[in-house]
Amino acid sequence: MNPMKYVLIVAGGKGLRMGCELPKQFLPIGGKPVLMRTIEAFYAYSPEIRIILVLPCNQQAYWNELCLKHGFSIPHQIADGGETRFHSVKNGLAFVTTPGLVGVHDGVRPFVAQEVIARCYSLAAGKQAVIPVTDVVETVRHLVGEGSETVSRDAYKLVQTPQVFDADLLKQAYEQPYTSHFTDDASVVEALGKPVYLTEGNRENIKITTPFDLKIAAALLDSCSI
Numbered sequence: 001m002n003p004m005k006y007v008l009i010v011a012g013g014k015g016l017r018m019g020c021e022l023p024k025q026f027l028p029i030g031g032k033p034v035l036m037r038t039i040e041a042f043y044a045y046s047p048e049i050r051i052i053l054v055l056p057c058n059q060q061a062y063w064n065e066l067c068l069k070h071g072f073s074i075p076h077q078i079a080d081g082g083e084t085r086f087h088s089v090k091n092g093l094a095f096v097t098t099p100g101l102v103g104v105h106d107g108v109r110p111f112v113a114q115e116v117i118a119r120c121y122s123l124a125a126g127k128q129a130v131i132p133v134t135d136v137v138e139t140v141r142h143l144v145g146e147g148s149e150t151v152s153r154d155a156y157k158l159v160q161t162p163q164v165f166d167a168d169l170l171k172q173a174y175e176q177p178y179t180s181h182f183t184d185d186a187s188v189v190e191a192l193g194k195p196v197y198l199t200e201g202n203r204e205n206i207k208i209t210t211p212f213d214l215k216i217a218a219a220l221l222d223s224c225s226i
């Protein structure tokens with residue numbers, strides 16, 4: 001039997017690095033809010049997937065207005081954003097009520113490839129903890145004291161989402177006290193001593209973070225016409 005699949009789409013942040021009053025997850029690319037494009041990617045993967053959208057409490061009414069304006073009708077439940085990404089994920093996990101697989105995906109990564117979503121969920125059924133990564137394509141320097149040194153880029157990977165886990169494992173991991181080292185879900189699961197399996201992500205799957213990323217997003221939209 002196929003496991004129940006959930007995705008927590010975390011969009012509870014303020015988008016400070018974007019420097020816009022409106023959080024970046026609501027900004028339009030190609031006329032449609034980033035977040036709607038992200039949700040559509042998971043619905044296209046599976047119309048049965050349970051979508052839990054984590055939003056800042058003070059933006060939930062605005063989101064409902066946006067849904068009406070854009071005729072957006074993909075079913076989803078809304079959870080309250082927290083102080084950090086960790087707290088937002090934890091709030092979203094309260095809506096995961098059955099065993100199965102839970103993906104956690106940044107609301108501001110609308111260009112995730114269908115193959116990447118499918119592979120992460122499919123592998124997680126056996127491996128319990130799977131994350132998409134890409135190669136480092138530039139030279140990397142490590143800051144040491146006043147100076148710096150080149151390190152082998154082959155020893156590093158760049159981490160993306162969706163990060164997909166066995167639901168019970170992820171819930172247990174998120175019972176741990178928060179530390180600032182928890183910058184993604186894999187780091188939380190690893191703190192339990194569980195191994196995390198790496199699979200190939202897609203380079204287009206950028207995290208829209210700064211105004212420059214919006215320009216890249218517009219170009220990506222033109223090139224893949226989604």
Ligand SMILES: Nc1ccn([C@@H]2O[C@H](COP(=O)(O)OP(=O)(O)OP(=O)(O)O)[C@@H](O)[C@H]2O)c(=O)n1
Nearest residue numbers: 010011012013014015016017083084085088107
């Ligand atoms: N308290 C928070 C902080 C972040 N996120 C979400 O986690 C994802 C990745 O975080 P990031 O890009 O850092 O977003 P922000 O925290 O909004 O950005 P900034 O750090 O520039 O304020 C985003 O979809 C963001 O909305 C969240 O759900 N809750």
Ligand SMILES: C[C@](O)(CO)[C@H](O)COP(=O)(O)O
Nearest residue numbers: 085106159160161183184207
């Ligand atoms: C989860 C993540 O997108 C993986 O690259 C990233 O760690 C989020 O980081 P941020 O601190 O929320 O920008």
